[in-house]
Structures are given as C-alpha cells and as structure tokens.
Amino acid sequence: MYKRQQSGNTKSxxxxxxxxxxxxxxxxxxxxxxxxxxxxxxxxxxxEKYALGGRSRYNLTDQNYIFGxxxxxxxRYNGYQQxxxxxxxYGRQIMNGPVHSLRFEFGPxxxxxxxxxxxxxxxxxxxxxxxxxxxxxDNARFTPVSYTHLRAHExxxx
Numbered sequence: 001m002y003k004r005q006q007s008g009n010t011k012s013x014x015x016x017x018x019x020x021x022x023x024x025x026x027x028x029x030x031x032x033x034x035x036x037x038x039x040x041x042x043x044x045x046x047x048e049k050y051a052l053g054g055r056s057r058y059n060l061t062d063q064n065y066i067f068g069x070x071x072x073x074x075x076r077y078n079g080y081q082q083x084x085x086x087x088x089x090y091g092r093q094i095m096n097g098p099v100h101s102l103r104f105e106f107g108p109x110x111x112x113x114x115x116x117x118x119x120x121x122x123x124x125x126x127x128x129x130x131x132x133x134x135x136x137x138d139n140a141r142f143t144p145v146s147y148t149h150l151r152a153h154e155x156x157x158x
Contacts, residue, residue, distance in 0.1 A: 007009045029057040035115060049075040057091070065091045073116040081114040083084040 029055065038048040053091040060066065068088040074080060082100035089107015096103075106128040114120045134142040 011043065012039070014039040027059045029059075045077075047077045049073070049077075056058060062096075063093045063107075065093070067091055067107070076116050079116050081116050082112075083114075085125075087125075089127060093153075094113050095134045099135050101131075103131050105129050121157040 009062060014037070016035075016037040018033075020031060020033040022029065022031040026099045033051045033054075034051075036048075036050045043155050047080045051071065051073045053069065055067060055069035057065050057067045064146030066089070069086075071083075073083040075083075087107055087109030089105055089109075091103055094102040094104065098129045106126070109127045110122065111125050112120065128148055131143065135141050
C-alpha cells in the first residue's frame with residue numbers, strides 16, 4: 001500500500017493498494033485480486049476506484065485448460081457505479097519451461113455496466129488473452145500480459 005501527503009499551499013493525498021492471491025492444486029488453480037486507489041486535494045476527493053476479481057482454472061491436460069473469471073469495478077469519477085464482467089473459455093499452454101512460458105486463451109462473456117447517471121447496459125462480449133513470461137534471473141521475471149474484450153461497437157484492450 002502506498003500513501004503520500006504533501007503540505008504547503010495545497011494539501012493533497014493519494015492512496016493505492018493492490019494485491020493478488022493465487023493457489024494451486026494438482027489440476028486446478030484459483031486466483032483472487034483486488035485494488036483500490038483514491039486521490040484528494042484540499043479535502044476534496046478527485047478520484048476513487050475499487051476493483052475485485054476471481055478466477056478458476058481446471059487443467060484438462062498438461063497443455064489444455066478451461067477457465068472462468070469474474071470481476072467487479074466501481075469508478076464513480078469516471079461514470080461507473082459498477083461494472084461486472086464474467087467470462088469463461090478455453091486456454092492452451094504453448095510453452096511451459098523453466099525460462100519461457102507462453103499461453104493463449106479465449107471465450108465468451110458478458111459485461112454489465114451501471115452508470116452513475118442511473119443508466120445501465122448489458123452486452124455479450126468475446127475475450128482473448130495472451131501471456132508470455134521470461135525468467136531472466138532467479139529474482140527477475142518479465143511478464144507482459146495482453147487481453148481484450150470485444151463488444152459489438154468497441155474494443156476494450158489492456
């Protein structure tokens with residue numbers, strides 16, 4: 001967790017917390033994650049965002065698996081009272097060595113948005129993800145993750 005305060009003519013503070021928990025079984029894996037952040041200036045909050053999520057994975061073989069995941073977000077300063085996303089699908093572990101690993105996954109999902117103005121929207125979506133990891137040293141690992149949610153009128157990528 002990180003918290004910073006400054007003084008002078010303007011009093012500002014910002015707080016950020018982020019955590020992920022993962023545990024493994026013989027053919028399964030589960031993850032839970034959450035993050036929170038908010039910023040204020042002169043005792044007026046200017047941003048506030050919270051997110052939670054969970055994921056399960058069941059290995060069909062050493063290379064093939066199925067997964068399900070759900071996430072929740074609230075970001076009222078950007079117009080979202082809440083956003084819920086549910087996806088499920090198939091994944092394939094292409095490489096899984098001590099130095100390099102690579103996996104891809106895809107599947108259908110649904111997204112529900114509830115906006116701060118009272119409107120809401122539910123849409124089907126497609127989910128695709130790729131994860132590469134390079135164990136550079138015993139203590140350094142490079143892991144870029146790319147995923148996208150495809151909807152009828154827009155693409156949401158990370």
